[in-house]
Amino acid sequence: MSNPVLVEREGALETWILNRPELRNPISDHDVIDALVACAERVNRDREVRAVIVTGAGPAFSAGANLNQVRSEEVPFGGPLSYARDGYRHGIQRIPLALHGCEVPLIAAINGPAVGAGFDLALMCDVRIAAESATFAESFVRVGLIPGDGGAWLLPRAIGLARATELTLTGAAIDARTALDWGLVSRVVPADELLTTARSVADLIAANPPATVRMAKRLLREQDHQSLGSHLEMAAALQPLAQRSADHSEAVDAILAKRPPVFTGL
Structure with a gap:
């Protein structure tokens, strides 16, 4: 069986490629789950990685579930439903926790x-860039399921409760232009420009002090369940760490000297 997630490294940038194109890149298989979780844990430890692109091999980003695999693991009627709960908790739900x-x-x-x-x-990622051929569907209800992997938490935060409710309860698909209009993605580009555009955004991120970028991401992630006061307290705790970093001094020195900065993550 092929490697479920290919990892390509170029300098400070990694690309993770879902690699089951013949199945439209499902993420419910255990080896895919393990691979994505392992990738997230690894880059957390690797201070040299400054940005990651997540994409799919072939014409699809991801079909979500491998329905044949889901059916084969179905809990029989009258069976212990607690096993199914544990299956989610120790299975696909590991992905949103790891990526978040x-x-x-x-x-x-x-x-x-x-x-x-x-x-x-896609919602678990920080930035979303779509090819013109991309489509999006929160389609669980169409196969008699609910979003079991965090979609009902993630989607309203991306596009608001009203639109998230419509997509979740109808299972209808939207195209890339609608996704852009709704704020679900930040850019829509021709398919042959997708990875180039994603890399250009990744390069802009990677050009900044890496420790500061990680702290800024943490602030953005935490704000959706914090009060303003709690958020400001967290910012007040993190800002002195940034101010005392060598990269902050390098950034100021470079601006004053009118030269490009060289950041080390220190």
Whole structure:
């Protein structure tokens, strides 16, 4: 069986490629879950990685679930439903926890359909850039399921409760231009420009002090369940760390000297 997630490294940038194109890159298989979680944990420890692009091999970003695998693990009627709960908790739900906790900025380069859990995978990323061929569907209800991987938490934060409710309860798909209009993605580009555009955004992120970028991402991640007062307290605790870093001094020195900065992560 092929490697479920290919990892390509170029300098401070990694690209994670979902690598089951013949199945439209499902993420419910255990080896895919393990691979994505391992990637997130690894880059958290690797201070040299400054940005990650997540994309799919072939024409699809991700179809979400492998329905054949889901059916084969179905709990029989009358069976212990607690096993199914544990299956989610120790299975696909590990992905949103790992990616939400990933310190490195994640850029979804959405090259085609992002369906169900595949849509939710895109929502787990910090920046979303779509090819013109991309489509999005929170399609769980159409197969008699609910979003079990965090979609009902992630989607309203991306596009607001009204639109998230419409997509979740209808299971309908939207195209890339609608996604842009709704603020779901930040850019829509021709398919042959998708990875180039994603890399240009990644390069802009990677050009900044890496420790500061990780702290800024943490502030953005925490704000959605903090009061303003709690958020300001967290910022007050993190800002002195940034101010005393060598990269902050280098940034100021470079501005005053009118030269490009050289950041080390220190």
